Amino acid sequence: MSEAIEVDIADLPGVGPATKAKLEAGGVTTILDLAASTMGELVDSLNIADETAHNLIFEAQKLLKEKGYLEKDLVSAQELFERRSKLLKCTTYSENLDNLLAGGIETQAVTEFYGEFGSGKTQICHTICVSAQRPVENKGLAGSVLYVDTESTFRPERIVQIAKAHEMDVDEVLNHIHVAKVYNSSHLELIVKALGTLIQQNNIKLVIVDSIISLHRAEFVGRGTLAERQQKLNGIMHRLKRVAEIYNIAVVITNQVQATPDTFFGDPTKAAGGNIIGHASTYRIYLRKAGQERKAIMIDSPCHPYGDTNFMVTDGGVTDPAEKKTTSFKSKPTEKKVGKNTSKDDDSE
Numbered sequence: 001m002s003e004a005i006e007v008d009i010a011d012l013p014g015v016g017p018a019t020k021a022k023l024e025a026g027g028v029t030t031i032l033d034l035a036a037s038t039m040g041e042l043v044d045s046l047n048i049a050d051e052t053a054h055n056l057i058f059e060a061q062k063l064l065k066e067k068g069y070l071e072k073d074l075v076s077a078q079e080l081f082e083r084r085s086k087l088l089k090c091t092t093y094s095e096n097l098d099n100l101l102a103g104g105i106e107t108q109a110v111t112e113f114y115g116e117f118g119s120g121k122t123q124i125c126h127t128i129c130v131s132a133q134r135p136v137e138n139k140g141l142a143g144s145v146l147y148v149d150t151e152s153t154f155r156p157e158r159i160v161q162i163a164k165a166h167e168m169d170v171d172e173v174l175n176h177i178h179v180a181k182v183y184n185s186s187h188l189e190l191i192v193k194a195l196g197t198l199i200q201q202n203n204i205k206l207v208i209v210d211s212i213i214s215l216h217r218a219e220f221v222g223r224g225t226l227a228e229r230q231q232k233l234n235g236i237m238h239r240l241k242r243v244a245e246i247y248n249i250a251v252v253i254t255n256q257v258q259a260t261p262d263t264f265f266g267d268p269t270k271a272a273g274g275n276i277i278g279h280a281s282t283y284r285i286y287l288r289k290a291g292q293e294r295k296a297i298m299i300d301s302p303c304h305p306y307g308d309t310n311f312m313v314t315d316g317g318v319t320d321p322a323e324k325k326t327t328s329f330k331s332k333p334t335e336k337k338v339g340k341n342t343s344k345d346d347d348s349e
């Protein structure tokens with residue numbers, strides 16, 4: 001699904017050489033890039049009229065629908081079922097966690113891991129950098145990884161340890177991980193905008209953003225800046241979601257927690273970033289320390305039952321605890337104050 005499309009952007013109705021040059025100058029080089037753009041982005045970066053931007057995106061999406069890259073406007077449930085059965089699922093190297101995720105980390109979706117410091121978010125990210133490179137028949141994605149590191153916590157040494165533990169060729173594994181070190185929120189926005197090109201040029205099958213919110217949280221301080229911050233995060237999240245669908249890749253983001261001091265029962269923490277991140281994430285998993293182990297709780301998913309399970313972080317990356325606990329599914333989340341739509345003041349920090 002993510003192989004290059006043979007159609008040149010200039011072949012779209014209404015795109016002459018001048019528009020093509022403008023688009024390219026604005027970083028939109030392929031039909032896929034154009035289809036993944038929003039009207040606001042095109043209007044801002046290319047200085048064109050709303051209607052022109054709308055038509056360009058419409059024509060690009062129409063073409064992708066005709067070619068089967070994007071879902072048609074109306075599809076039968078049967079077609080959707082077949083399409084979903086072709087999704088790829090990437091192992092986390094923990095059977096427990098894979099079961100919680102109904103097979104592993106899915107392509108065409110955004111999977112969010114959130115939890116307090118040391119809960120294992122970055123360790124999961126490092127582990128899937130390795131497992132994603134396995135062949136599809138071995139529960140990998142058979143492709144490269146883009147690691148967007150906003151907290152400077154990516155450690156190639158950990159990759160070496162994890163790759164060795166799984167008897168993979170260490171040099172090969174390292175060569176297929178592309179790390180983008182990002183130092184401010186505008187830089188993150190730029191990288192996310194350029195994802196289409198990066199994915200196509202490097203056969204990327206997994207994009208990791210660790211973490212999605214730290215830079216925005218640090219730069220947009222105080223209530224007065226909240227609306228602008230949320231708008232920017234919204235743009236990033238929607239782009240990630242569209243990119244996951246269009247390129248059939250997995251997107252994994254990590255998120256921090258914030259305290260909710262008004263909580264009397266249950267866990268007094270919830271995901272940072274408010275509804276914007278919660279709504280745009282397809283799957284949302286809460287991580288927390290549980291002695292030597294880690295607990296993972298499925299907080300939000302359109303198709304998984306609520307459930308929880310345990311995993312471990314070891315020298316070899318994420319793995320199952322020695323005494324394997326089966327994943328337990330419940331009808332309701334156990335964390336009353338965790339997840340989206342649980343707080344009256346959800347977007348506040």
Ligand code: GTP
Binds near residue numbers: 117121124
């Ligand atoms: P923040 O980014 O600070 O919010 O936390 P995080 O959730 O990303 O934490 P991370 O995934 O980095 O987990 C850190 C924990 O993983 C450490 O406290 C250790 O318990 C464990 N860990 C990290 N590296 C190793 C290692 O090489 N060996 C073992 N056994 N455990 C490790």
Ligand code: MG
Binds near residue numbers: 121122151153210
């Ligand atoms: Mg981390």
